[in-house]
Amino acid sequence: MIRRKYRRAAGGAVVLLMLAMVAGCGQNPPQQAAAPPPPSVTVASPTQRTITDFDEYVGRFVxxxxxxxxxRVSGYLEQIHFKDGQLVKEGDLLFTIDKRPFQTALDQAKATLEKARAELAFAEGDLERAAQLVRDKTITQQTFDQRTQVKRVAEANVAAQQAAVRQAELDLEFTDLRAPVSGRIGDRRVSVGNLVTGGTTGTTTLLATIVSTDPIRFEFTFDEASYLRYERLAANGNVNAARDNIAARGGATMVRLKLIDERDFNHVGRMDFVDNVIKRSTGTIRGRAVFANAQGIFTPGMFARVQVPGSAPYTALLIPDTAIGSEQARKFVYVVRPDNTVAQKYVELGPLDNGERVIRGGLQPTDSVIVEGLMRVRPGMKVNPETAPSPASAAAGGTAQK
Structure with a gap:
């Protein structure tokens, strides 16, 4: 019984399989899936603009x-007329030393001067009388010469006392210490009531320091190769980026600067000095620029970055930096040919200029560069190019940062 049931089940399965095969033969064959359309990409022609390359250096303000x-005189400090760290102008009163001893010395010098003048007046009168007496043979010539000598000594004494009065007046004036330059003063080094040692020796008392703030200098160093490049530019007649300006002693090349918390080089200054020797230990030479600092943002000792013109103006091709791909050490872009196929071009890169990359070689001004959709294309693919909207025309005379 079991074998019969098994045979019946197996026979039924075969019948069902044959029916399914007959039904499949009666249907139409499946159609192939339609090919996907070419991917859409955005293309743009390289921008042509006149730019100048800029070299970037790090330095600090001085x-x-x-x-x-x-x-200049010794005495007890009597008054302080400023607050620590404030801005002072040239001539502002900073410190006062006790004036009383110097006023007394001045009064004494004036009194001595009056005494010397009285002695001179007596000697002059005595000499006038002697002149008549010597003509009358009442006194000898020797007596007349003695009175003449007394008058000259009195005149010299008056001159000496006049000098003593002027010195006493200077000492009294020196009790008021005024700012020799405009700038920011540091903290006081001596408190009121302390004895201040003055004079011209190295043992004088330091009271405070003042540093000027407007204008301010920025010092940096650049390497010997850059210096030579500037010299070559000068030899080729590119005066805008040459020794007469950039590497000149007292040139006037415009430079740009940014602080460590800023993104753009918005501060404009001028080169005013380049050193006359290259340091043997480092192979660098020192340069200096001057910046206006009316707001007092720049402080001596502060670090910043400066851009110095490193080339003559030239016309360059620029494309968005995002359109550039990398293949190990080589850089490339994708361009669309007239038949809408993608081609790969290796390019030589230059500096950045306002988010766009300067292309030094490998690209033509008429090329259609893919700027969007790079991840969807490969060389040889068909694409559907769409022209990117034209950017606003850039101002002439752009700058490129190396």
Missing amino acids: AVDSVEVRA
């Missing part, structure tokens, strides 16, 4: 004037 305030 004050044009830095002065140590020291007393």
